Amino acid sequence: MHSLRLLCRTAAFQLALCLAALALLLFSGLAPAHAAPPLVYNKDGVSFEHPVGWKVTEDEGRQGFM
Structure with a gap:
């Protein structure tokens, strides 16, 4: 009985x-709700x-x- 309880x-x-x-794992992949979308730098390729x-x-x- 004791071993069944332990199991x-x-x-x-x-x-x-x-x-x-x-x-x-599920919640660590989510972005925070307050995070602003990233900006994009695009110049000279x-x-x-x-x-x-x-x-x-x-x-x-x-x-x-260049």
Whole structure:
């Protein structure tokens, strides 16, 4: 009887761990609700997305590369 109770507790603990891990995986991939959409930099054939707070501080072309 004691081993059956221990087996049920172990199974319940493992189930709880699996559900917690699943919830963590599901919710960690979601973007925060307050996140602003990224801005796009596009100049001279170079483009990328960047966070709203980033700014281009130097924007000069190099001869021979463009």
